[in-house]
Amino acid sequence: MTTSSRRSEDEVKELAKVLNLGLRAIPDFVKQYSDVLLEVIDQICVDDPVIIDWTVPFPRNGRNQTKRSLINYITTHGGNENLMLV
Secondary structure, three states, rough: OHHHHHHHHHHHHHHHHHOOHHHHHOOOHHOOOHHHHHHHHHOOOOOOOOOOOOOOOOOOHOOOHHHHHHHHHHHHHOOOOOOOOO
C-alpha cells in the first residue's frame, strides 16, 4: 500500500467519523474528495447563527410540529435558543 493510498484511506475513515456514517454508506465518488470535504468541514464557522423567520400561524401546527417542539429539537442537539421577539 502506498503512502498516498494509506493517507486517503485515513481521510475516508475520518470523514466517516465526522459524518457519523459507516464506510460503506459513503459513495465512492464522495470518498475521492474526502480530503477536500474534511477541509471544508474544518473551515465551517459553527458560530454563525441560523435565523428562522416564523410565519403566523406556524405552518406545521397541524402536524404536531409546533415552534416549541422545533426549538426543543434544536437546543437538544447543541443549538442555542436566542429568541428575539419583535
